[in-house]
Amino acid sequence: MTKTELFEKGLKVRKEVLGEDYVNKSIAGADEFTRTMAEWSTEFCWGALWTRPGVDRRTRSIVNLAMLGALNRPHELKLHVKGALKNGLTKEEIKEILLQIAVYCGVPAGIDAFRNAREAFNEVDAAGS
Known part of the structure; x- marks a missing residue:
């Protein structure tokens, strides 16, 4: 290719x-x-x-959220939260991924991830209104 x-x-x-x-x-x-x-x-x-072909988009979104949260990349995390919603993840599933970030990568990383995800949810909700 x-x-x-x-x-x-x-x-x-x-x-x-x-x-x-x-x-x-x-x-x-x-x-x-x-x-x-x-x-x-x-x-x-x-x-x-x-x-x-080996991994579907939903799974790729899960992996991306975990990595971006662990690496503390807020802009990309927020962007990929929106993408994860399009790829079929629920807010509850995203919350569980972010909780796992907090446990394995540290509470400050988890807090930032939650903050950025909430902003992404609010922007998606506002765009849908």
Whole structure:
């Protein structure tokens, strides 16, 4: 598969999980400095990894939430909470993942994860109104 094919596959999945508006704004906002990273993440994270057949999107969302919370990456966590909801996770399931982060990665990481998830839930709820 060529780079272009992987990028296009990744772009499709990225839009399905994160939302077309978000992805379009992200791509439009890329400049000379950030464009390579935006293309690379779309090609490899979304095109090469998220399209693999071994794990479904719901499971990938669970893994991402755990890793992003453990690494204390609030922007990406918030974004992936919204994606996890689209991939079929419930708020209750997300809460359980975040509790596990608190136990295994520390309460401060868990508190930040809960704060960011709540913000994501509020934004999703507001958009649905």
